[in-house]
Amino acid sequence: xxxxxxxxxxxxxxxxxxxxxxxxxxxxxxxxxxxxxxxxxxxxxxxxxxxxxxxxxxxxxxxxxxxxxxxxxxxx
Amino acid sequence: xxxxxxxxxxxxxxxxxxxxxxxxxxxxxxxxxxxxxxxxxxxxxxxxxxxxxxxxxxxxxxxxxxxxxxxxxxxxxxxxxxxxxxxxxxxxxxxxxxxxxxxxxxxxxxxxxxxxxxxxxxxxxxxxxxxxxxxxxxxxxxxxxxxxxxxxxxxxxxxxxxxxxxxxxxxxxxxxxxxxxxxxxxxxxxxxxxxxxxxxxxxxxxxxxxxxxxxxxxxxxxxxxxxxxxxxxxxxxxxxxxxxxxxxxxxxxxxxxxxxxxxxxxxxxxxxxxxxxxxxxxxx
Numbered sequence: 379x380x381x382x383x384x385x386x387x388x389x390x391x392x393x394x395x396x397x398x399x400x401x402x403x404x405x406x407x408x409x410x411x412x413x414x415x416x417x418x419x420x421x422x423x424x425x426x427x428x429x430x431x432x433x434x435x436x437x438x439x440x441x442x443x444x445x446x447x448x449x450x451x452x453x454x
Numbered sequence: 455x456x457x458x459x460x461x462x463x464x465x466x467x468x469x470x471x472x473x474x475x476x477x478x479x480x481x482x483x484x485x486x487x488x489x490x491x492x493x494x495x496x497x498x499x500x501x502x503x504x505x506x507x508x509x510x511x512x513x514x515x516x517x518x519x520x521x522x523x524x525x526x527x528x529x530x531x532x533x534x535x536x537x538x539x540x541x542x543x544x545x546x547x548x549x550x551x552x553x554x555x556x557x558x559x560x561x562x563x564x565x566x567x568x569x570x571x572x573x574x575x576x577x578x579x580x581x582x583x584x585x586x587x588x589x590x591x592x593x594x595x596x597x598x599x600x601x602x603x604x605x606x607x608x609x610x611x612x613x614x615x616x617x618x619x620x621x622x623x624x625x626x627x628x629x630x631x632x633x634x635x636x637x638x639x640x641x642x643x644x645x646x647x648x649x650x651x652x653x654x655x656x657x658x659x660x661x662x663x664x665x666x667x668x669x670x671x672x673x674x675x676x677x678x679x680x681x682x683x684x685x686x687x688x689x690x691x692x693x694x695x696x697x698x699x700x701x702x703x704x705x706x707x708x709x710x711x712x713x714x715x716x717x718x719x720x721x722x723x724x725x726x727x728x729x730x731x732x733x734x735x736x737x738x
Binding site for chain 1: 470491493494496498500503613680682
């Protein structure tokens with residue numbers, strides 16, 4: 379399991395993130411989950427995601443989150 | 455009046471929990487109206503999965519017209535909903551509107567109650583389900599649940615906890631809402647009343663460096679919604695400088711603690727010390 383999936387599962391243990399192509403539209407993550415996720419990603423990956431980055435496009439699925447992490451300088 | 459149907463209005467996870475509670479109890483829901491910021495709300499997806507009619511409606515006049523058009527006994531569950539029901543809607547006698555509020559009313563009525571509970575260093579706060587009344591958050595209390603505020607609890611933590619507790623409470627009161635047997639207790643005016651507008655900010659958003667360390671920490675936690683921009687970042691004024699606070703950390707049992715309160719500023723860090731506690735405040 380990747381660090382990202384582990385981080386997601388820590389926030390929503392019951393959700394199957396690998397089966398979803400759109401976490402927001404499919405209701406796997408809501409705004410509170412995202413805020414917790416962003417804090418966890420900052421801490422776990424040593425980056426700083428800005429408030430302006432918290433848009434649905436960046437959190438649709440594992441691939442878009444990984445793209446955001448790379449943009450912020452995280453090593454995956 | 456026993457409702458013939460239920461409409462849920464609000465946004466985010468609480469209306470989702472209310473919908474799930476209704477469906478789990480085989481209570482039909484006529485519709486769900488999303489009345490607030492919906493960019494990250496799971497409500498539309500849930501309604502689609504559960505085959506419940508979903509409407510996104512942000513315009514207050516449209517919302518009023520919707521509720522005015524109802525002509526059969528309807529329980530309206532207002533859950534994390536910022537639409538204020540105007541008098542003319544409440545005059546529609548076919549509606550029974552119950553609302554969630556994230557404090558123990560009459561304390562901290564209005565907006566951002568978790569912020570004010572923490573800022574005012576309340577030991578206990580809670581949630582209220584109440585009948586909607588023309589005076590905001592002053593309707594008869596249906597149920598209240600207490601929540602202890604921990605010494606490190608942030609506004610975000612408390613907001614999340616109120617939503618969890620509210621969902622549990624709703625599940626418990628639902629049968630009585632449906633058969634009309636629920637309790638209705640007038641709000642106790644006990645001298646603890648307070649009302650906060652959305653534009654109100656604790657101490658104008660400025661950390662008072664003359665505060666005790668506990669008070670300063672409470673202020674910072676009260677404005678801490680993680681990366682939600684509920685308020686502008688807090689500020690501090692120090693030696694003629696306007697400092698924007700970007701982070702803070704408290705360390706108890708600190709080896710750097712001092713017997714008497716002290717304040718230092720170095721490398722963009724304000725450090726407040728008192729006995730064995732150190733509050734480090736990072737400024738941008």
